Amino acid sequence: MIEDYLVILLVKLAVSASLASILVRSSAFQRMLMQEERTLAQRVRLALWLALIFGAGVATRVLTKSYAAVDLGLEGSLLAGLVGGYVTGLLGGVLISVPAMINAEYLTMPLLAAVGVMGGLLRDCAPDKEEIWRFSPFFDLSIYHLFRRHDHRRTAFQLFFFLTVILAELLRVTLGHFFGPRAAISYIYPNWPNPHPLSIVALYVTTLFATALPLKVWNNTRNERKLEDQQRLLTEARLEALSSQINPHFLFNTLNSVSSLIRTNPSQARMVVYRLSSILRRLLRKHDNFNPLRDELSFIDDYLSIEMVRFGDNLRFTKDVSEDTLDRPVPSMLLQPLIENCIRHGLSGKVGGGTIHLASHLVDGRLRLVVEDDGVGIPETRLATLLDQGIGVSNINERLKLFFGSSYRMFIDSRPGQGTRIEIELPEVPAPSTAAPA
Numbered sequence: 146m147i148e149d150y151l152v153i154l155l156v157k158l159a160v161s162a163s164l165a166s167i168l169v170r171s172s173a174f175q176r177m178l179m180q181e182e183r184t185l186a187q188r189v190r191l192a193l194w195l196a197l198i199f200g201a202g203v204a205t206r207v208l209t210k211s212y213a214a215v216d217l218g219l220e221g222s223l224l225a226g227l228v229g230g231y232v233t234g235l236l237g238g239v240l241i242s243v244p245a246m247i248n249a250e251y252l253t254m255p256l257l258a259a260v261g262v263m264g265g266l267l268r269d270c271a272p273d274k275e276e277i278w279r280f281s282p283f284f285d286l287s288i289y290h291l292f293r294r295h296d297h298r299r300t301a302f303q304l305f306f307f308l309t310v311i312l313a314e315l316l317r318v319t320l321g322h323f324f325g326p327r328a329a330i331s332y333i334y335p336n337w338p339n340p341h342p343l344s345i346v347a348l349y350v351t352t353l354f355a356t357a358l359p360l361k362v363w364n365n366t367r368n369e370r371k372l373e374d375q376q377r378l379l380t381e382a383r384l385e386a387l388s389s390q391i392n393p394h395f396l397f398n399t400l401n402s403v404s405s406l407i408r409t410n411p412s413q414a415r416m417v418v419y420r421l422s423s424i425l426r427r428l429l430r431k432h433d434n435f436n437p438l439r440d441e442l443s444f445i446d447d448y449l450s451i452e453m454v455r456f457g458d459n460l461r462f463t464k465d466v467s468e469d470t471l472d473r474p475v476p477s478m479l480l481q482p483l484i485e486n487c488i489r490h491g492l493s494g495k496v497g498g499g500t501i502h503l504a505s506h507l508v509d510g511r512l513r514l515v516v517e518d519d520g521v522g523i524p525e526t527r528l529a530t531l532l533d534q535g536i537g538v539s540n541i542n543e544r545l546k547l548f549f550g551s552s553y554r555m556f557i558d559s560r561p562g563q564g565t566r567i568e569i570e571l572p573e574v575p576a577p578s579t580a581a582p583a
């Protein structure tokens with residue numbers, strides 16, 4: 146007999162963890178868990194979610210006339226108040242009790258409604274809403290922390306939490322004993338003569354763990370979502386920093402060029418200022434992670450038109466761009482750092498300057514971009530570490546890793562005295578503004 150009783154208590158714990166796991170698989174429920182402050186409509190929706198799952202357990206017990214271990218109406222009502230507050234607790238308790246009321250268990254609704262309100266009261270007593278998720282059914286730990294912690298409010302709350310769960314179960318058992326068959330209230334209790342005190346303790350311990358398990362399951366999901374959000378924000382910040390970089394020397398040199406042109410060629414000075422304003426406008430505004438290739442090429446045209454004023458005939462630029470690539474999304478500010486590298490490191494040190502060539506083609510559905518120059522080239526010793534140490538190139542490589550993982554290809558080939566070729570292959574991505582980092 147005692148073996149059957151203990152099996153029921155163990156099954157109740159398994160059902161508690163299972164119901165919590167079923168609920169947390171819903172992305173809508175996960176979003177509700179992430180909110181501590183909710184509107185009335187959100188509280189009602191949360192109550193409906195909890196009532197759907199925990200009420201199903203009550204209905205299963207009523208329909209089968211057995212399986213008392215699947216009835217976690219009391220724990221579900223208390224959790225509703227803890228997670229959502231008074232409205233959620235009250236409404237959740239009422240809805241969870243509906244199957245029992247249909248079965249003429251008339252004290253179930255006021256009991257579960259009261260327990261739901263108790264959960265809301267407990268939530269209001271929390272010194273910090275996060276403290277609800279830290280609840281532990283191990284009473285000895287709370288006593289231990291009472292003497293070790295300096296923040297006694299948190300420890301006092303944990304003790305109050307512990308006693309509230311015990312009180313809720315005691316209230317159910319007391320009502321069942323006091324009203325007897327007239328109450329028609331379902332509860333688990335040792336039904337043999339003179340039960341051992343430990344069997345009664347086991348009942349209250351089970352209720353404690355059946356309340357704590359869903360909180361732990363849901364809190365793990367909350368922590369995972371928080372980590373994902375933090376990682377996403379960190380990635381967005383890194384992308385924003387990487388995509389907004391522009392060499393300050395370019396700005397200083399451009400302003401010096403404008404200063405000289407104002408005296409010698411005012412119309413060209415106005416053109417340079419106009420091009421520079423277009424570049425700065427794009428850098429300063431909040432842009433998308435991806436832009437059509439045509440927009441990137443337009444930015445390159447503005448950039449090179451300024452550089453050509455500085456370098457004159459020593460800088461030449463050619464393009465071989467396929468029409469079917471112009472609307473393909475590419476990471477914003479992908480080409481400018483590569484073009485800048487060609488000018489600063491490839492052509493500026495070469496007598497007579499040189500040519501930068503840009504090409505784009507589709508190869509087996511992938512976008513292939515090529516930037517090459519006929520400058521001084523890169524020494525072999527430096528070429529081996531360029532993807533990790535080169536400022537412009539490593540910037541691009543880092544961003545491509547964040548966006549595409551291992552599905553992109555970036556290849557650099559350079560011969561001293563002959564020039565450098567950078568080739569990038571990108572997989573097809575969604576339309577601009579919808580792609581997200583991998």
